[in-house]
Each structure stands twice: as structure tokens, then as C-alpha cells.
Amino acid sequence: MKSKLLLSAALLPFAAHAEGKQPDPRPNIILFMVDDMGWQDTSLPFWTQKTHYNEAYETPNMERLAGKGMMFTQAYASSISSPTRCSLISGANASRHKVTNWTLQKNKQTDRKSDVLQLPDWNYNGVCQVAGVNNTFQTTSFVELIKDSGYHTIHCGKAHFGSIDTPGENPTHMGFEVNITGHAAGGLASYLGEQNYGHTKDGKPTSPFSIPGLEKYWGTNIFATEALTQEAMKALDQAKRLDQPFFLYMAHYAIHIPIDRDMRFFEKYKKKGLDDREAAYAALIEGMDKSLGDLMSWLEKNGEADNTIIIFMSDNGGFSSDMHWRGGPMHTQNYPLNSGKGSAYEGGIREPMIVSWPGVVKPGTKCDKYLLIEDFYPTILEMAQVKKYHTVQPIDGISFVPLLTGKGDPSKNRNLYWNCPNIWGNTGPGIGPTCTIRSQEWKLIYYYETGKKELFNIPQDIGEKNELSAQYPSVVKRLSKELGAYMRKVGAQRPSFKATGKPVPWPDEI
Template identity: 65%
Template sequence: MNKKRILSMAAIPLAGLTGMLNAATPKEKPNIILFMVDDMGWQDTSVPFGPEKTPFNRLYETPNMERLARQGVKFTNAYACSISSPTRVSLLTGMNAARHRVTNWTLNYNQSVDGKSDVLKYPEWNLNGMSPTQGVEHTCVATPLPQLLKDNGYYTIHCGKAHFGAISTPAADPENLGFQVNIAGHAAGGLASYLGEENYGNKKDGTKSSPFAVPGLEKYHGTDVFVTEALTREAIHALDSRDPRKPFFLYMAHYAVHIPINKDKRYYQKYLDKGMDPIEAAYAGLIEGMDKSLGDLMNYLEENKLTDNTIIIFMSDNGGLSAAGTGRGGDANTHNLPLKSGKGSAYEGGIREPMIVSWPGTTKKESVCEDYLIIEDFYPTILEMAQVKRVKTVQPVDGKSFIPLLTGKGKNPSLNRALYWNTPNNWGPTGPGIAATCAIRQGDWKLIYYYETGAKELFNLKDDLGEATNLALTNPEKVNELSTKLGKFLRKSGGQRPSFKATGKPAPWPDETF
């Protein structure tokens, strides 16, 4: 595994690729399972992604994540956006969030979810999400990843949380994005209930349910089947029903571990007995139920002799929920320690994710990769895994394939590269680093810029993983260097910025304040 330290260079978007699709026969292509967890923090697992085991790693029980890590490679520097919709749109388009402009979470058509501010006016972002077709206002138009896989012979299954487009837009239905099967996916990014006893939030009398009610699982209504278990059973049924002559792509996108923190009776008491408070015991149960789903899928592969030709990619969409008033137990902003803050934040607790890849015959077992990558990299990587060598896309692709990090062959895609984030919005909750921000990571250095105040924070993540010491005043040269790169990227990618209500003027770019 290549563990070279990462140098710096602005990420250069790839042009839309054109040409003939590859002619490999379906039997030569691997099956691919992308196992995406919602709101799972870097520490919400018994697998240590840091240099040593932590109290959280010793508290939670995820034996199947441990099993997957033994089979493949663990990524210690995997990044997403700090909020769900931006991450999921980057995943399906290969675009950085600054470019696709879906920079906050989506739900209702043409309705912004931005919180209030007395100082800033937030930009008109793409609040309707992504779209596979032109003509839908406030959307990012792109060629979706599952459509390309479907066009190249894959049987494509979506299971669980979608959250790609607002209600009534084409992308609210995963089948409009190239998925041949959609299980329980719709516009909402959360769920009303995990409980079958509560019909997953659907009303019994047929009247309108919450927009967060989980659709399509009526057979489990009135039962004691937790939604995580129901989704797993339906995913396995879809795999059993597929055309075995085709490779499959299963996007297993759990609603867990998003709020509400309902009790999964299979695990709840065990964590109470460990001394956890009731809310955190229930949260730990959400984690272990998710882990059981991973194990059930791995067992299915083994039982059906599919393991050797199936890639499993494990990832989370943003950092673990930790802000005050958002439903967690214990002390706010501590649930991802040693990482700072959590979901919605520009700090590491909001954007650094647990990631594991198992590719039998390719990845080295029990290996660790310290090179960094970001969520838009999944788009070209999965296409390369699927042997889709040349495609036509309507969007430029910012992501870089991380296949060399899996194989140890070829040029390291993380060398001479910087990673970028842009969130010119107000998520709503308050907490450290939760604000209208943009950020850059280059090698060990990370810069965060606050649009409202013009403040800049500089951290060396190698020496200060918890981002406790702001080095901006003592290292102005590095601040200026990163500010210049970040400002250049935001302009080039069409990034947005808020403006000041008092003057109507836009907030300065990070390289306009020194």
C-alpha cells in the first residue's frame, strides 16, 4: 500500500469524457456493493481509524466492520461533505460541492432550509438537488453514476436513503437516475421512525403521513422489524431476483444512524448494561444494527459463492451528529473525539469518515491507507472498477480514481493535490465550525475561512488532529498560500458565497482578505 505523504496542487476537473464504451463481457466485471451509512462518525465503530484505539472504539461493537477491515484496506483520511445532500450529489455526479451547488440539505421543491442570519444573505443554491434532465430550476444537471453502470450491463439496485432531489423533481425517484430497483428511497434525507410497530412513520388510515415516512416497506408495517433489518432483507431479496448473468451494483444506503434515535430492542439493553445513558445506548444499537446488515450481506455473498468477485465499499456521508439540541445524549460536540465538532461543521468531526474497501484479489488484507481522498472520487473509481473506461457525461468530473491506492500500482492520485469544501449556507444548529465556511486541505495543512467574519483558522493535522491550536497568526505564509489556492478553486468551479445584508456586497473570497 502506498503511504507516501501527500503534496499539494489544486484539483483540476476532468473534462466530460467521450468515446466508445468498453467491450468487456459481463462475467468479467465485478459485482459492487457501496454500503453507505447516514451520519456515522469516524469514531462510531470498534474499528480504530486513528493511530490507536479510543474509548469510543472500545464502547461500540461492530464485528462485521472488523471482519471487512481484515479482508481489505482501511482508509484513515477519507472525506465527505459535512451535510448529507452535498455528499450524495457529489457521489452520483463526481463533482465537488462548490461546482454542483447543492450545498445544504434538500426536501421541499423550491424551499430553502437555510437557517436565519441577521448578517448574511445566503446564495441561491441548488436547493432542488441534482437532476438527470434539463429544465428543473435550481438543480445540478449531471449524468448519474448508476445510469452509466446500467448502460454498461450492470443490474442496479438502490436500497434505503436516496436524498438526491427535492420532492416532485425527477431525482426524488432513484429509478430516474439509472437504478432498476428502488427500495424505500425518496426525497427525504431522514426517517420518521425506525419501528415497524409505527409503520416507519406512515399513518394507518391512509391520510397524509410525514414527508419523512419511509415508503415501500408496507409488508413490515405492524411488525417488530426494525427498518435497518427490513432494508437488509429486501436488498437480499433483490439480489436473489436479479439476472445472474449480469454483474450487480447494490447501493445499500441505510437510514441508520440518522435521528430519531429509536431503541432497537436487539441491542439496547446491552449498552445500558455498559453504563451508557438511554439515548446513547439506543444510538449504539443503531450502529450495531447497521453492522449486522453488513454482516448479513457478507454472509449472503459467501453462501452464494459471490465473495471472490464482489467489491465492498464502506463509507459514511458526513460526520457524526453532535451539536446541541439535535437529539444526542451526553455532552454536545464530544461524540467524535478526538476529532473536533460533528455533522455540519468544517472541522474534522464533520467531514472525516470511516471508510473500508475490500476487493478480493486486489486489495491487501488488513492494510491501511493514509493517503486522503474525497467523496467525488467515488464516481471515477467505481466506473473504473466496473471497467467502464470511456463515457460521455454532461458535467465535468472533479473526482480522481483512487484505484492506485487499492492496487499499489500507478500514480498516487493524492500526490500534488488539495481537497476543497464550500458551504456558503446556514445548516441551522450551532456548534464549533458550523457556519458559512469554505476550507482546503493540502498535505497536513488545513485552512478554514468564515465568510461572515473573514476569520481564518490554520491547523497542522499531523500534529493537531483535534484542531485545538490555530496557527494562522504564526504562519501567515501558509495562510496566504492556502487562501490563494482556495479562492482560485472556488472561482474556477463556480462556487457561491453569501453577501452582507447591510451593504448588499458579497463576502470576500478567502484570497481577498489577508
């Protein structure tokens, strides 16, 4: 049954606005989500020092946004797209919602096979708003809640909430009144208008990754990132006329593969000395950054800049340079972080994040406290002043508004948890069936197949080069106990051994 929002007394003035009694003073909110962006894929350094990668890329609008708001140096997500986006929309940890690998086809797992492990029957159909759909996690979306409170809700770009032909496939089922191109796929066939974004001349999609809904740009030289930005601004024009606060989820396909050339910026990076692939990747980044700048400029031109919150985030780390795709190395750089997308190491889960909130967040500041993607759920509801609500699912996220206001520290004495009992599509350091805990300075990774445990002191060793389990056995024991207890508490899944049929031990059982 659809969850019904309870309006508190504080929300009654907003409800009254529907009768024309008074305007709704709540802020607009833009969540600007980038796909597969590495921690160093920007001229804005999220580390304590600049690296040569920061010098190579140009992201002036990320710098512009950071100048207006707060950078988060320890913002975490899952290492794969679907788990992150399902945690975002549900507020539940991936260990609980069990969408622990990427989703696409209905009733089909996307795991690589293992000779040793039988992987669990995870929720490969994603999340959805109704009960009774197999291998899904039923959720009350935060978007539905803010829509019911009076927000106009817009989705633009990549959705990746549910598999093809499931209810979660369509963002309008999640509370979005406007859906621009959002569907089941987690990537795109082509960024190029000349290639109809992955459609034949007679309009047939060439793959499940062909971008729907951009027909008006077919046959042009307009890059998909720019087409989505133009469509988003048209939707904002309409939102302005509606005279409601709006929520825009600007979910770019960039900078996900394929590494197509955005010719607006490609030659500039070639002149900098980058090879063709590196220049194309850098151009993808700058095209994404231009989109951010265009939206910020729209707000300024339309008198909405002082009443709009902007949240910038990536869904997972970028491919690291030691990974391969279609026979060639990837060139995303997460340095000084270890590894990249799909990995339990920092390069897979630590993301670039910025929040601007005029009048609330002090401009040009940094926060080194940690948070996790499910925290966006209660945070956005708090920003929208939605104070009382019912959900069909437990909410694991904790609002990080106190970090933005400087009035509290929700990360204090808090553990973060990840579970990936799957085998993702690529190989690389830290990739494999794992569960992980971050507890203040310590991070423990447990490998399901081998029983191996790795311990790192993250503030002292951001690159995870010094494995400390032998030196600190008491810390390993404590974190193993807390990790195992949490996994059991939320009903997390684990693989089994093919040879015996028995489940792999939890970390506190070894």
C-alpha cells in the same frame, strides 16, 4: 439530452454477453453507505490508537470487512448529507454543483436565517438528469453509465438526491433499475415497524420523512435497518438469477436520528452501563453492522464473495456531543476529531471508510492518503471497467484505484476543497458559512461572515486544537490564494452582506 455511453473495445465482450456469447467477468460492487456515522462510532479504530468509544461499541462485521480489505484513515465527504450524495452521484465538487445544504421541499431553502448575511440562491432542488429544472445541477449519473455497460443496478434505502416533485427525487431516474424506499427525504420518521415507519394505521404518512415501500413490515417488530437488509437480499437473489454483474447501493437511514431503540441490541448496552439514549444509539450502530454482516454472508453463501467489491463509507460526521437536537444533547463521538455534522472541522467531514476487493486489495491494510467523496464516481467506473464515457457535467473526482492497488498516489500534490455558504440547522464549533482547503498537511478554514481564517497542521494536530495562522502567515496567504482561485474557477457561490448588498470577499481578497 441523455448522455450516450461509448463502449471501448475492452467492453465489447460484455456487450456480447447480451447475445449469450460469453459471461461477463466483471466484479459485483456494493457501496454500503451509512448516514451520520461518527469517526469513532465503531469498535474498529480509525485512529492510531483505540479509544474508550471503540471499546463501548460493537461492530464485528466492520472488523471482518477491514480484515479482508483496506481501511482509509483520511476519507472525506461534505459535512451535510445532500452535498455528499450529490457529489457521489455526479462526481462534481459541492462548490461546483452548488447543492450545499440539505434538500427536501421543492423551491424551498433549508437555511437558518442570518441578521448579517444574505445567503446565495443555491441548488436547493438537488441534482437531476435533465436540463431546464430551476435550482438543480444537471448530471450524468455514474449509475446510468454502469447500467448501460451491462450492470444490474439496485438502490436500497436513503436517496436524498433531489427535492420532492423534481426529477432527481426518484433513483430510477439516476440509472437504478430497482428502487427500494429511495425518495426525497434525508431522514426517517421512525425506525419502528410498530409505528409503520411513520405512517398512520390507514396508511397516511405522518411526515415527509415517512419511509415508503415497507408496507409488508407494518405492525411488526422489525426495525427499519433489518427490513431494508431483507429487501436488499431479495433484490440480490433476483440479481443472481439475472446472471449479470450487479451494483448495490445499500444506503442505510441508520444511524440518523431519531434514536429509536433497536431491541435486538438495546438491553446489551444497558447492561454495559450506558444510559437509555446512549444504549439506543449503540444499538443503532450494531444493527447497521449486522446488516453489513448479513450482506457479506449472502455473498459467501451464493458464491459471490470472491468476485464482489465492498465499499463502506459514511456521508458526513455524526452529531458531536456539544450539539443539541430537540432540546437534548447528542451523543455521537468523533473524538479525537473536533466537532461534528455540519462543521468544517474534521469531525464533520472525516469518515470511516473500508474497501474490500478480493485479489486486488491486500487484506488487513491501512491507507493514510486523503480522498474526497466525488472520487467515488471515477473509481467505481474504473472498477466496473467502463473506460470511455460522456457526461454533461465536469468530473472533479480522481480515481483512488491506485491507492487500492499500491501503484500510485493521486493525493500527492493535490488540494481538497469544500464550500458551504449556508447556515445549517444546528449550532456548534466550525458551523457557519465557510469555505475550506486541505493541502497536504495544512488545512485552512475561511469564515464568510467574519473574514476569520483558521490554519491547522492536521497530521500533527488531528483534533484542531492549535490554530496556527499567526505563526504561518505565508501559508495562510498561499492557501487563501489557492482557495479563492478554485472557488472562482468552478463558479462557487458566496453570501452577501445585507447591510451593503455587496458579496462577501473571497479568502484571497482579505
